[in-house]
Amino acid sequence: MKGIGINHYGDHRELTIVDLPDREINANEVRISLRASGVNPIDWKLREGYLKEALPFDPPLTLGWDGAGVIKEAGKSVDAFQVGDAVFFRPELTEYGTYAEEIIVEEALVQPKPENLSFAEAASLPLVGLTVIEALMEIAELKSGQRLLFLGGSGGVGTIGIQIAKALGAHVTTTSSEKNRAFVKARGADTVIAYDQQEEPDGEFDVLFDTVGGSAYAEALPYLKTGASTVSIAGGASQNDAVSKNEEKKRIHANNMFMQPTKKNIAQLRTFIDQNQIHPVISHTRPMTVDGAKQAHLDSESNRTRGKIVLVRENEEEIT
């Protein structure tokens, strides 16, 4: 199964063609011909070897865990899909990623591609959408009328997170650099705090969603209500004794999370799209080639991406 990945951990120059062994599909799985793959920071963090302890992969592996494509083969017990259906999905985190010609995925993690979205748009949504749904709906249980402080509104997670929080009826205050103020406002943020202009949040918050981590999380704690909930996807919660002490003082429900894809949450994502409540935000696309992936990784590593980067495979062409 040909794709783009690594034989050794290292910088973007390690990206190369990788051909992993094929296998038969199980009864509950589908084989999907990929047309686009989202690019996420986990792709280059894993490539560098930063996640070796948490995710002990033994390369070779193909990268990318965010996809859209067309069903090529359906297992015996699959009833929701047929060969030829266009779909989008976030597969389990295995050595078989979505920078590839095809991938085998459990039926439960796949949803029909919304007709009004291109393959690139659809592939930009699963990983970030599922992350936000798990954080805001399942962990923080964000309610209509609550005040949310969102750290990092302009990135891949932030641009979808603001839209989902607004769909849930929350009041959204987000941080961003001054240059992205109008951009995050246009995604629906009620208030923007420019972190590079020494601006401070106004009032207190029920929920904190942290996509930045480190001091950004620690410095947000004074603005939370007693008993507030925090969810960090960047290791911010209880990151050291001082932070834990400040969380305890305010009886904060503090959570770090690592997203797990579920059937319920990919279906919820599809519902938000169908109800016109969220719209993809693509910074730019690159071809699904080794050179395109190298460039996309350099772009993502800059930590300045607005919305998402997507790799596109036109007309199911061979990956080179």
Ligand SMILES: NC(=O)c1ccc[n+]([C@@H]2O[C@H](COP(=O)([O-])OP(=O)(O)OC[C@H]3O[C@@H](n4cnc5c(N)ncnc54)[C@H](OP(=O)(O)O)[C@@H]3O)[C@@H](O)[C@H]2O)c1
């Ligand atoms: N645990 C999980 O399950 C999970 C899931 C998804 C993502 N993540 C992690 O969450 C983080 C965000 O992911 P992503 O896809 O949104 O990344 P991304 O798209 O690469 O984020 C880039 C954005 O971050 C903003 N940013 C950088 N520093 C900032 C700061 N100090 N304050 C506010 N905004 C800042 C930048 O905006 P400015 O130019 O305006 O600063 C840029 O728009 C990554 O570390 C990723 O690995 C974790």
